[in-house]
Amino acid sequence: MARAAVSGRLISGPRPWLVGTVKALTDETATARTLALDAPGWPGHLPGQHADVRLTAEDGYTAQRSYSIASAPMADRLELTVQRLDDGEVSPYLAGFAEPGDQFDLRGPIGGWFTWSPPPEPAEPPEPAEPAEPSEPAATESVEPAGAELKPLMLLAGGSGIVPLMSMIRAHGAAQSKVPVGLIYSVRSPSDVIYASELSERSVSSPLSVTYLYTRAAHRGVPPGRINAAVIATSAFPPDSSPDIFVCGPSGFVEAATSLLVEAGHEEGSIKTERFGPTGT
Amino acid sequence: MNTISRHFTGRRRTDVKLPPGQHLERGFPVLQTGATPKVRTETWTFTITTEIGERHRWDWDQFMALPAEEITADIHCVTSWSKLGTSWRGVSLDVLLDGVTTEAAYVMAKSSDGYTTNLPLADLRDGQAWVAFEYDGRPLRTQHGGPARLLVPHLYFWKSAKWVIGLDLMRTDSRGFWEKLGYHDYGDPWREQRYQGD
Numbered sequence: 001m002a003r004a005a006v007s008g009r010l011i012s013g014p015r016p017w018l019v020g021t022v023k024a025l026t027d028e029t030a031t032a033r034t035l036a037l038d039a040p041g042w043p044g045h046l047p048g049q050h051a052d053v054r055l056t057a058e059d060g061y062t063a064q065r066s067y068s069i070a071s072a073p074m075a076d077r078l079e080l081t082v083q084r085l086d087d088g089e090v091s092p093y094l095a096g097f098a099e100p101g102d103q104f105d106l107r108g109p110i111g112g113w114f115t116w117s118p119p120p121e122p123a124e125p126p127e128p129a130e131p132a133e134p135s136e137p138a139a140t141e142s143v144e145p146a147g148a149e150l151k152p153l154m155l156l157a158g159g160s161g162i163v164p165l166m167s168m169i170r171a172h173g174a175a176q177s178k179v180p181v182g183l184i185y186s187v188r189s190p191s192d193v194i195y196a197s198e199l200s201e202r203s204v205s206s207p208l209s210v211t212y213l214y215t216r217a218a219h220r221g222v223p224p225g226r227i228n229a230a231v232i233a234t235s236a237f238p239p240d241s242s243p244d245i246f247v248c249g250p251s252g253f254v255e256a257a258t259s260l261l262v263e264a265g266h267e268e269g270s271i272k273t274e275r276f277g278p279t280g281t
Numbered sequence: 282m283n284t285i286s287r288h289f290t291g292r293r294r295t296d297v298k299l300p301p302g303q304h305l306e307r308g309f310p311v312l313q314t315g316a317t318p319k320v321r322t323e324t325w326t327f328t329i330t331t332e333i334g335e336r337h338r339w340d341w342d343q344f345m346a347l348p349a350e351e352i353t354a355d356i357h358c359v360t361s362w363s364k365l366g367t368s369w370r371g372v373s374l375d376v377l378l379d380g381v382t383t384e385a386a387y388v389m390a391k392s393s394d395g396y397t398t399n400l401p402l403a404d405l406r407d408g409q410a411w412v413a414f415e416y417d418g419r420p421l422r423t424q425h426g427g428p429a430r431l432l433v434p435h436l437y438f439w440k441s442a443k444w445v446i447g448l449d450l451m452r453t454d455s456r457g458f459w460e461k462l463g464y465h466d467y468g469d470p471w472r473e474q475r476y477q478g479d
Contacts, residue, residue: 258316
């Protein structure tokens with residue numbers, strides 16, 4: 001109940017513009033940077049949601065874009081990981097010129113579809129008869145059948161499409177969730193992997209397995225390759241395990257990955273997508 | 282009151298006027314919530330259902346026999362891109378609503394993948410909305426909502442439902458897919474009505 005009310009507010013609550021202050025910068029790759037922001041009044045978010053950023057120049061000119069939130073949910077703070085686009089208008093500032101102490105306007109969180117939160121842990125065995133609140137009706141919606149299988153979480157990222165999925169992985173880690181998580185992460189080359197060391201640590205400390213695909217240049221002895229049916233067959237949870245599936249990346253990657261998942265027998269209704277970038281026409 | 286960001290100058294355009302918070306896009310981004318549905322014209326139908334349950338239905342051949350028109354329009358996505366002067370071919374909703382008797386004030390547009398979006402019926406009349414089936418002189422690609430999508434260019438583009446298969450006419454407003462998830466019921470880009478409460 002409280003949980004539902006909180007997520008409802010994060011999906012359709014008021015979204016005033018807040019002031020974000022850059023607290024720390026982390027270069028993730030040659031072109032991607034994480035900005036840790038202080039944003040008093042920020043209500044937290046659901047993993048997968050994004051924030052609208054508005055930059056204002058000294059003469060009042062403004063530019064606005066949406067960026068996925070990378071951090072696990074926190075009040076008054078969030079992290080954005082921004083891929084610098086050479087012909088971009090906002091990303092060269094965020095992933096280039098911005099320095100600690102710089103400020104810009106921020107609103108959100110935005111989006112209520114492409115989200116995943118760790119399910120509540122099964123309740124502890126009930127305490128012996130506490131007769132308190134005898135008239136309270138059972139909260140039937142929160143009762144899970146005993147021994148219910150955890151639906152695995154299947155994540156497929158193309159390039160900086162990893163960012164909203166990383167928020168899910170971090171929330172999963174923060175909750176010490178036992179939900180099995182599989183990540184298929186397609187990037188141009190090993191040096192383009194964002195969060196490489198954290199992913200490697202989390203794959204030891206939590207039920208996360210990561211499969212990397214390198215589309216241009218791989219490690220020595222490993223041929224580059226794009227996502228294909230064999231990768232889905234060997235690295236994705238099978239359809240009969242009914243995974244929750246999230247696919248994020250450039251449109252071509254998302255189109256290819258979702259088609260392969262459907263061909264492999266996954267329900268269309270179990271696949272949520274988020275795309276970025278133009279497709280030509 | 283906006284916060285000034287040091288070192289930000291931006292890429293200014295003075296020759297075009299865009300709705301607030303929008304920027305120009307040259308490509309045509311794809312936004313959708315799941316797998317791209319395969320919609321075949323052989324089985325496609327478009328159905329207008331009135332508030333008392335009367336159905337007006339067209340199959341693809343009947344739909345293609347209706348008078349179509351060329352549309353040139355600027356489109357504005359809530360994710361902040363705008364694309365100017367896009368060219369489409371489609372059937373005006375004035376044609377499709379001609380002969381439909383209704384007292385409804387609102388519409389729920391429905392897509393083959395289950396997507397829905399709500400609009401005032403008045404915003405579909407008077408040359409403001411079409412069911413489009415060509416983009417740039419070619420059949421509308423599946424990724425962009427083909428074989429046919431709603432085109433309501435004066436509202437944010439999520440209102441222009443891809444893979445549209447029908448309209449339910451409603452006496453009172455009811456929220457569609459994104460509207461239930463916090464997006465604005467009306468969505469006028471010039472008033473920057475992105476989210477509920479804007």
